[in-house]
Amino acid sequence: MMRSNILFVMMMMMVTLIVAAPIDLEKRGGKTYTGTGTWFLPATEGGSTGACGPKEGNNSPIVALNHPQYGSLNKKSKYCGKKIRITGPHGTATATINDACPECKHGDLDLTPVLFKKVIGDMNKGVGKIKWSFI
Structure with a gap:
């Protein structure tokens, strides 16, 4: 009986540790950001290669991330290539930074x-006003 109680307590401690493990909400899409959505033409405004490197076109499902969140404009951001979900007054879309x-x-x-x-x-x-989060 004592042995089963010890096993039970150990299992509960493991569950507590798993549940209490820190979660990076930003990477899991937990945090929602609000802001303004504008549009640009990558092929003619800034060139066909984005700050993250890959080629981009006017019909590519990509976004340019704001400077404060992007970080140093002199290097590739940790957010490059990350997928996001954007919602606005007309609908929702998935895009890549x-x-x-x-x-x-x-x-x-x-x-x-x-x-x-x-x-x-x-x-x-x-x-237009937008909300977005990492997915």
């Missing part, structure tokens, strides 16, 4: 036209 937006504030994203249309809608608006 492939560039940096030097003028953008914390939470802002610069979207390619294909993403801007899905998330915000009318290109003539130029800007």
